[in-house]
Structure formats: C-alpha cells, structure tokens
Amino acid sequence: MAKLDSKVPEGPIAEKWTNYKAHQNLVNPANKRKVDIIVVGTGLAGGAAAASLGELGFNVKVFCIQDSPRRAHSIAAQGGINAAKNYPNDGDSVYRLFYDTVKGGDYRAREANVYRLAEVSNNIIDQCVAQGVPFAREYGGLLDNRSFGGALVSRTFYARGQTGQQLLLGAYSALSKEIKKGSVELFTRREMLDIVKIDGKARGIIVRNLVTGELERHGAHAVLLGTGGYGNVFFLSTNAMTSNGGAAWRAYKRGAFFANPSFVQIHPTCIPVHGDYQSKLTLMSESLRNDGRIWVPKKKEDAQKIQKGELRPTQIAEEDRDYYLERRYPAFGNLVPRDVASRAAKERCDAGHGVGNTGLAVYLDFKDAIERLGRNVIEARYGNLFQMYEKIVDENPYETPMMIYPAIHYTMGGTWVDYELQSTIPGLFVGGEANFSDHGANRLGASALMQGLSDGYFVLPYTMQNYLADQITVPHFSTDGPEFEQTEKEVQERIDKLFAVNGDETVDSFHKRLGHIMWDNVGMARNKEGLEKAITEIQQLRKEFWQRVKVPGEKTGMNVELEKALRVADFLEQGELMALDALTRNESSGGHFREEYQTKEGEALRDDKNFTHVAAWEYMGDDKPAKLHKEPLVYENIEVKQRNYKTA
Amino acid sequence: MDLKLKIWRQQGPDAQGKFVEYLVQNISSDASFLEMMDILNEELVAKGEEPVAFDHDCREGICGMCSLYINGRPHGPDTAITTCQLHMRKFKDGETVVIEPWRAKPFPVIKDLMVDRSAFDEIIQAGGYVSVNTGGVPDANAIPIKKENADLAMDAAACIGCGACVAACKNASAMLFVSAKVSQFALLPQGRVEANNRVENMVAKMDVLGFGNCTNTYACEAVCPKEISITNIARMNREFFVAKIS
Secondary structure (H helix, E strand, O other): OOOOOOOOOOOOHHHHHHHHHHHOOOOOHHHHOOOEEEEEOOOHHHHHHHHHHHHHOOEEEEEOOOOOHHHOHHHHOOOOEEOOOOOOOOOOOHHHHHHHHHHHOOOOOOHHHHHHHHHHHHHHHHHHHHHOOOOOEOOOOOEOOEOOOOOOOOOEEOOOOOHHHHHHHHHHHHHHHHHHHOOEEEEOOEEEEEEEEEOOEEEEEEEEEOOOOOEEEEEOOEEEEOOOOOHHHHOOOOOOOOOOOHHHHHHHHOOOOEEOOOOEEEEEEEOOOOOOOOOOOOEOOHHHHHOOEEEEEOOHHHHHHHHHOOOOHHHOOHHHEEOHHHHHOOOOHHHOOHHHHHHHHHHHHHOOOOOOOOOOOEEEEOHHHHHHHOHHHHHHHHHHHHHHHHHHHOOOOOOOOEEEEEEEEEEOOEEOOOOOOEOOOOOEEEOHHHEOOOOOOOOOOOOHHHHHHHHHHHHHHHHHHHHHHHHOOOOOOOOOOHHHHHHHHHHHHHHHHHHHHOOOEOHHHHHHHHHHHHHHHOOOOEOHHHHHHHHHHHHHHHHHHHHHEOOOOOOOOOOHHHHHHHHHHHHHHHHHHHHHHHHHOOOOEOOEOEOOOEOOOOOEOOOHHHHOEEEEEEOOOOOOOOEEEEEEOOOOOOOOOOOOOOOO | OOEEEEEEEOOOOOOOOEEEEEEEOOOOOOOEHHHHHHHHHHHHHHOOOOOOOOOOOOOOOOOOOOOOEEOOEEOOOOOOOOHHHOEHHHOOOOOEEEEEOOOOOOOOEEEOOEEOOHHHHHHHHOOOOOOOOOOOOOOOOOOOOOHHHHHHHHHHHOOOOOOHHHHHOOOOEOHHHHHHHHHHHHOOHHHHOOHHHHHHHHHHHHHHOOOEOOOOOOHHHHHOOOOOOOHHHHHHHHHHHHHHHO
C-alpha cells in the first residue's frame, strides 16, 4: 500500500524552502512551451497559479464554473490577509506568524508547510501592491494594519471590507494579462466532472460545458485543482451557491487520498438563520471583532423577553450584560480564534441566554466603539458590512447591536498533499482551500487569502516545475486515447443514471435533508452516538436519492437541476466520510469538538498520544469502507501544549 | 405576500423570447428576491416544468454574477445593492413584478434571464492590469501613496463587473465600468507607467465590442450597486485626451 511521504526537505525549518528551491529541477525556457498544464478554478490559488505559470512560459488552460474568472468565491473574503511584515513594530516575525498558525490550528498542521506559508507571506503583500491592489493606507502614505483573532499583533492588511475582492481582482488582472498574451487559454462556465489518468498519472480532465451541456476532454502534462472547499455539504453555509467539493471528490474516487474531512470551520459571526426557504448564510467579517463587543443578557428572563420581542437589547443595563468572551478569555477577549468563539456562543445559547426570535443568536455591539471613536471612524472601517447587515436584517447596527450566530464557513480538510502540494496521484496538484495542508484543525482569520496566494504565486510555480522537469519529452496529449474515452463514458453514465430515476423529490429537497443531518450531528458539537446515527441516515438518504430524485429537462443544453443533482450526489457520499472521520478521531481539536472529550471548563481536549496525525482516507470502492492512513505530525520547532487564550 | 411575476423566457440566443406569467404565494417579506425565485423554481420542477435560468453565485453582493432587470431597473427597486441583496420587503402584496434580462447588444441572452458578459473580460484583457510578473517586485512600503488617492482608487476598484451600468444606459455604454478600472490604476503610481496605453486600448476595445458612448444621463451611477461615481468617467476622458496628445 502506498505510504504517505510528506517529502519535507531536510535541514532546519527556516532553511527548508530555500534549500528546496536551490536543489529542485527546473524546465528551461525553450522547453516550457512544450508542456501543458490544466488549472481548474480561478480563485486566489488557481487564478494566481495559472497567471504565474503562464508568465513562466507554460501552456496553461484554465477553467472556471462562473461566467468570468473574476467571480470565484475568494472574492467574498472580507476582513484581510495576514503577513509577517511587522510594519507596526509590534513584535511580529515569520516565526511568530508560523507559531500562531500552528497553535491556532490546535497542533494538527504540518510544521514545514506552515513555516513556508509564513515565510512567503511578505512577498504576497509586495506582489499585490505592485499589481495595484488598493490596500488601506495611513496618512503618511504607508500601509495600514489591523488585528484578527488568535494573534497578539496587528498583521492583517486590508482593503476596506473587501480584501478578498481586491486580491482576487489582482490575480484576475494578472491572468487577463496572460490570456491576452496567449500563454493562458480561458474556459468559462465549465464544471470538472472527472480526472483522466494515464499510466497512473493525472493527464487530463472531463468537463461539462454548462451552456451547451456537452462533455469535453482536455489533456495536459499536469493538473492543478484550485476548486475550494466542501462547506456546502451542509446546504446552509457562507459559501457561494456553486461552490462544491466535486472536483476534489472525483480526485478522491480516482485515488487521491482525502485528509481530515471532519475539520470544518464554523465561523462565529454570521447573520442568524431566519427561515426554511433560506438559500445561504451571510458572513459578517471577523474584523468586526476588533471593535465590536460580544454579549448576551446575564439573566435568562431578559433573554426570554428579548426572544418574545418584549424587550430591546438597548434596554438591558450594562451590569446585566454578560461579555462572555472577555469574561472567559481575558488575554484575547473578543479576538479568540473562531472555533473558541463559536463554541462559546453555542454554550450561552444552549444555556438559554440566546437572543433573536429563535434564541439562536448573540449580540455584537458597537456602542462603546462608537462612543470612543465616533460614528465616522466605524463607518470608514466597516461601512459596507453595516450596510449589508441592514439590507438583510432591516435593522440599523449603528443603533441596535448586530445579531450573529455561528455558521459553516470553511473546510480545513481537503485533498491530502505533500510538501510540493502534490496529491497521491502523480501529476495532480491541489492548492488553496481544496487541499488540507496549512490550517490544522482550525484556520485563523485572514489566513485563507494568505494560503491561496502563497500556493498560487509562490509555491506551485516552483513545485510543479520540479515534477514537470522530466516530462519535456512527453508529447502533447491526444484526447482520443482509450483512457479519455472510458472516463467520459463513465461521466455520461452518471448523468444518464440521474435522468433514469425520474422520481418525485427535488434535488434541493434532498440537499436540505442532508444539511440537517450534517448540522445536527457533524456540526459544532459531535458525539459517538450522533455520528453513528448520521452515517446510517446519510446511507439511507443516499439510497432514497437514487430512487426518488427528480431531474427535469434535457441532457443537452443548459440544465441547472442536473448540475445541482451531480453535486448533491457527491455531497451525499462526502458527508458520510466526514462523519466517519469525526467518529474515528476520538479527541477534540480545533473545529472538531467531540462532547466526550472536553476539559472541566468546556475547552477542547486533545489526545496527542493517539491523534497527532493527519487522517488520510483512501477510496476502496462504492460498497467498501474507506481505508484510513495516518501521516504522523512531528513538532520539532514548537512545543505542543494545550491552547491557552486566557493569559498571554 | 402573493405576487404576480412576468418573467422573460427565451430558450437560447437565437430563439424568440416572450413574457410568461407566474403566481407565487405566501412569500415571506424577509426572503431575498432570489430566494423567491428559488421557491418559484422548486414549484416548477415539482410540476415537471423547466426552471427559470438566471445567474447568481455568492448571494452577498460581491461576485457580480447576479443581474435581472426588475420593474424597469437593474437590480430592482432599492439603491446601492445587487439583486441577491434585494429583499421582498421592498415589494407590496399583490404587486406585479416584471423580470427581464440585461438588454444590450454586447450582452447576448444565453437563456431566459442569463446573459453573456464576456465582453467585460475582453475589455480587461485589453489593458486592465499592471504588467508585472510574479516575483522581483519592490517592498510594499517602498512607494508611499497619498491616502486620499488610495481611497479614491479603492472607490473605483469596488466595481463588481455586474453590467448594471450597461443595462441602465440607453446607449448601452460601458464607460462607467471601463473608467472605474482606468481610474483605479491612474490614481496609483504602480498604474501610471502604462496609463496612456491602457486607456487607449481599453476604450478601443469597448468601441469594437459595440458598447455605446456616454451622453451624461447618469443612469449608470444611479443603479450601480457599488455607487461607482460618474467622476471616474470624467477622469477617464482626461486620461484619454492626455494619452492622445502625448
């Protein structure tokens, strides 16, 4: 059986990446144009990698599911991007960013990858400024920083509340430059439905043209997935509607191991659920926790009156408010990491102190900040977020505290990759949220943008070249070969099978039912009994799906219901693996909270002796259980201890 | 609330389109406009009919994918938002709501309410970037930039490329979109190096693609979900003039 080789280079941690680059294989400029690369996804990882590989001279084909590469969901990231620049002179360093990220991830990330991430973080900011990204600046003309959860320094660069948008548009502009030059060919409104392997190596993909409905074959010397996470397994999440884990799931079914599927991030500051017709949840940036204070009523009677609409939050006296994060975690206060903040909100609501008409909300209050800084300053910092909130909830957050509740936001788990970001399928690389690598069991705020761009601009253009160096004599691939033929046939059969069901229940209805099972049992708090129940229920639901799902319309031409059905069919398999992974990991770590494993104070209790490893799952066939492989995590540069956000 | 919807249905780019009427009932005023469309589509699918095709993705007003011309106005009857942020509390019980695609020659209909906006990508490809490659760039703080200019550049850069400006304009002009990108770079030292070529190439591309000219009706600014200012068009005209005489 394949052994997991992380390929971490030798040497002290601070020299590993430098050593790797000094000794890696390169492709000479004249040979680069003989090599084809497929990039799926145009978010920060995919977009940045496609542009950078094109600049180097490779032939790149890039695919996106939307009508333009500028719309990938990276665009929705709000708060900022971390870097160890130490511009504010407040004690930051590459080591400290590395340390905070490993600690924030609850000691379940690979040290060498995280160190490299911290190391290249500064290059990202330089690159983006050179591209014309309009980061926030001070009056002296230099870049401004703010603080984010899980750090004691201000290392977050931002562009108002639209940092993801501006960084993505930077990558999109670099990509547009390469498209104009002809080094990158763009394919929009395409969804990847399978990976084509030849002699065990990834050599192409099958995509569905979402406008014509045709299946297309594309071949290349290597394939890169930058296809994002699988948060939409839960139906309701902050992800975009088309965000799906399908590409990574198809890679899994072709032999790429899937790592830590149960590590899902539940973001503490989202607008609470308001009705069963709701299609998605909206995030309110973590940056709001810089100035907003989180509280619930101290007295249950007050909470109940608020729930019934008999009392307004502004009528609760100061001494009757419980600023529970400041109370429980004095050192970090409202800026504890996301998993800690989410669980604390759930704990208060479960104890009957929640607000809103469902009792499933807490307050995020700007009263003190507005008094201290003035409304203008708060408006300049968060104006667009306040406006977004008001449009959705119909309340003015300058006057009434915002209501927030945790929601599914990001997946730390993903395709297992080695130090080169290569999966267990040779030639298949995975970047950004789609891989599992850098965030362990919990991602810190403003680190997703950092990782996406690090992978895309500064890691993959090197490591893919190392792989491609001995491929220069391999001719361009014809897509007429038997492997392409067979894979396309299998995709077509999957589509035919969906139409053949001709049942009576809509795709969305199944998706919602799956979402309920996931949220109730594989969400913020998990236990053995619930996870076992979830596995049985998902298996049952999957069976029902294949007997009763209704997919109207034609196989050819545009068919949105078919697109959704293909994704939900994958989610119905993926959800089971997530539950299985959560059931197998008998400890609590980061976003994975098993109720059986907690300290007396209700904090996550890790089991380092038995679970300091990456759980990488191998697909063994539709009817067989997935096989677990463990990559041990070795900490040589950071002392592993219980996370403490109570004292500095 | 109950609503009567008049929705534009069109099988494909070359097919003849027409309005079709639908009734939706018991819609919560807290639902978003696109959630109301989801409810309609669920009902259509349950009846075995084909759902209405429309573009959408992030559903929080930032990706620029959603469109829809609602009661004669791009993104509907509210200001400074996209269709996905529009909520049903802006409509009255019993109201008739007319829903059309963006209508502009450079944005052909793909199906129903979905249009092809790849012309915008082509304009960006004509010069909407700074020609720097990855790596080898100076430190981010090497060139100080006046805060006022950085803020103005950010105001312009906030454009989400949705195309509402084109849909609102009687000339189907893309000047607000193009000028936002031209302005962002014109205001920053990193963008100045190629300023002349950029504005000439982007304007030329815009003309070739069939977008009309600006006749100062300000309709674009009025419907822009990100409130991109018309002053960007003035800046672009200045940049264009300077490029032509230099």
